[in-house]
Amino acid sequence: MTGCEPHAENWGGTILLTRASQTWEMLWYKAGIDTAQCHKVRLQTGREILVCLGVSGAQGVRVTQLYAEDLLDPKPAGMAGDESVFFHLTDDTATCGENPENESKPEPITRAYIESVTFTEVERSVASISVNAAQGGQWMTPEDVAACLDEQNPTKPHKGLSFLPPTKREQLDFVFEGGAYHRSPTVTNRK
Numbered sequence: 367m368t369g370c371e372p373h374a375e376n377w378g379g380t381i382l383l384t385r386a387s388q389t390w391e392m393l394w395y396k397a398g399i400d401t402a403q404c405h406k407v408r409l410q411t412g413r414e415i416l417v418c419l420g421v422s423g424a425q426g427v428r429v430t431q432l433y434a435e436d437l438l439d440p441k442p443a444g445m446a447g448d449e450s451v452f453f454h455l456t457d458d459t460a461t462c463g464e465n466p467e468n469e470s471k472p473e474p475i476t477r478a479y480i481e482s483v484t485f486t487e488v489e490r491s492v493a494s495i496s497v498n499a500a501q502g503g504q505w506m507t508p509e510d511v512a513a514c515l516d517e518q519n520p521t522k523p524h525k526g527l528s529f530l531p532p533t534k535r536e537q538l539d540f541v542f543e544g545g546a547y548h549r550s551p552t553v554t555n556r557k
Contacts, residue, residue: 398442426460462514463506502533
């Protein structure tokens with residue numbers, strides 16, 4: 367249900383339906399519950415939960431999150447909350463490092479994104495998750511900020527400049543323990 371809620375409720379929600387006697391019945395509607403991009407995961411008890419990817423942001427900042435969603439007790443992620451989030455990245459490259467409070471002291475910018483998410487299911491075990499992500503940052507000068515903002519302005523000539531910082535890739539693994547996903551102690555860095 368996208369488009370029927372405000373930004374603070376992730377622009378929408380989820381409807382849970384059940385089929386009984388050849389008809390569909392609505393069990394509930396929950397605002398802020400984003401299940402648009404999810405993968406079903408079977409728990410050891412045989413129940414299923416969802417692992418979802420959500421993206422939110424404002425004013426040039428983009429937050430990408432992975433979170434678990436149990437439809438028996440749904441918890442909002444994204445702009446609506448983060449109780450079930452087990453991994454997130456923040457990308458603020460669209461801000462160009464602009465510091466409205468002090469133009470002579472720009473902010474650093476961070477580029478971050480998820481390349482892939484892989485689920486590994488082993489018999490009688492909850493799926494472990496491997497996330498391949500990339501992240502990098504750089505400091506901006508006042509001149510860099512002005513040129514970066516000009517590149518984004520459709521009324522100004524574009525010089526083809528890019529202010530995207532180089533990134534470093536890494537693989538992060540997550541395991542399901544104690545009713546939630548947690549980062550595995552093993553981290554693999556890749557160039």
